[in-house]
Amino acid sequence: MFYGPHDVRWEARPDPELDDDRAALVRPVAVATCDIDVAALRGGYPLAGPYPLGHEGVARVVAVGAGVSGVRVGQLVVVPFQISCGTCPNCLRGRTGNCAAHPPLSTYGLGQMGGLGWGGLFADLVRVPHADAMLVALPEGSDPVALASASDNIPDGWRAVGPQLAAEPGAEVLVLGGQPASIGLYAAGLAVTLGAQRVHYVDSDAGRLDIARALGAEAANVAVDELPRKVGAFPIVVDASGTERGLRCALNSVAFDGTCTSTFVYLEDPSLPMFSMYSRCCTLHTGRVHARPAIPRVLEAVARGFDPGLVTSAIVAWDDLADALRDPPMKLVAIRPG
Numbered sequence: 259m260f261y262g263p264h265d266v267r268w269e270a271r272p273d274p275e276l277d278d279d280r281a282a283l284v285r286p287v288a289v290a291t292c293d294i295d296v297a298a299l300r301g302g303y304p305l306a307g308p309y310p311l312g313h314e315g316v317a318r319v320v321a322v323g324a325g326v327s328g329v330r331v332g333q334l335v336v337v338p339f340q341i342s343c344g345t346c347p348n349c350l351r352g353r354t355g356n357c358a359a360h361p362p363l364s365t366y367g368l369g370q371m372g373g374l375g376w377g378g379l380f381a382d383l384v385r386v387p388h389a390d391a392m393l394v395a396l397p398e399g400s401d402p403v404a405l406a407s408a409s410d411n412i413p414d415g416w417r418a419v420g421p422q423l424a425a426e427p428g429a430e431v432l433v434l435g436g437q438p439a440s441i442g443l444y445a446a447g448l449a450v451t452l453g454a455q456r457v458h459y460v461d462s463d464a465g466r467l468d469i470a471r472a473l474g475a476e477a478a479n480v481a482v483d484e485l486p487r488k489v490g491a492f493p494i495v496v497d498a499s500g501t502e503r504g505l506r507c508a509l510n511s512v513a514f515d516g517t518c519t520s521t522f523v524y525l526e527d528p529s530l531p532m533f534s535m536y537s538r539c540c541t542l543h544t545g546r547v548h549a550r551p552a553i554p555r556v557l558e559a560v561a562r563g564f565d566p567g568l569v570t571s572a573i574v575a576w577d578d579l580a581d582a583l584r585d586p587p588m589k590l591v592a593i594r595p596g
């Protein structure tokens with residue numbers, strides 16, 4: 259349970275029940291912090307506790323309802339952070355983050371914002387209401403620890419470069435990184451694997467710059483408050499900077515007819531360079547990732563050599579989790595046998 263910044267506690271709760279033919283019960287075995295979790299735990303994002311924490315993880319299927327045919331007991335699966343039914347008009351169009359069968363923003367582990375009824379993945383047992391629609395089986399031989407963020411942050415990185423590179427193979431990609439931090443790195447690594455001619459990653463954190471290089475990107479050390487008006491002209495740009503200056507630099511660095519995807523949750527309204535964007539036919543996309551349809555694409559990229567494990571900061575045993583979460587690193591993964 260997240261109670262507030264630096265305050266995480268285990269609490270006993272009744273086991274969830276298999277109360278629907280379409281549902282499954284799963285036991286999380288590798289659960290990661292999301293960038294928002296880390297911000298909230300460090301006191302930098304206003305989520306009010308108490309709420310069940312955790313919405314990124316790989317789990318083992320423990321029980322399935324009579325109507326479930328896509329996954330079986332014993333399988334390792336990615337659990338998408340968003341609750342989606344798979345059959346409403348939004349889900350059928352791949353917009354699973356806006357599933358019409360449940361209240362808006364229904365997710366695991368995000369407190370009032372996601373609805374408190376779904377629980378969190380830092381738990382012994384989790385109920386998945388639409389097992390066939392939601393769960394994605396891990397390919398044989400996959401590393402569940404490296405894939406713990408395949409529920410949310412890795413698909414979030416994918417949606418910022420994957421469809422764009424499919425439309426414009428080999429295009430150059432610019433990623434402006436910053437706090438919170440992992441999504442920009444996943445985007446950079448995925449862009450390398452998906453064939454971008456060059457991937458430029460800009461940040462001022464030495465650790466993140468090293469990870470970007472390990473992922474195959476060219477990394478440039480520029481402090482956020484020293485970012486110039488623009489750093490070039492790129493067909494595909496990702497703003498993961500978390501600052502107005504970074505966002506403006508990202509938008510001014512979009513080439514003619516290019517796109518910028520901003521993965522950051524801006525709580526204030528930054529001013530945008532609208533005339534410059536208009537002049538270049540610049541597309542800006544922001545919003546939550548529709549995670550479920552992106553997860554198989556992430557697994558394909560992993561099979562082609564993308565290693566999300568390079569982004570993981572620390573791996574802790576389940577019993578040490580509450581202590582580790584009080585002062586979390588960028589990307590913490592808690593593991594247990596299961």
Ligand SMILES: [Zn+2]
Binds near residue numbers: 292293294295410411
């Ligand atoms: Zn998240």
Ligand SMILES: [Zn+2]
Binds near residue numbers: 343344346347356358
């Ligand atoms: Zn739906």
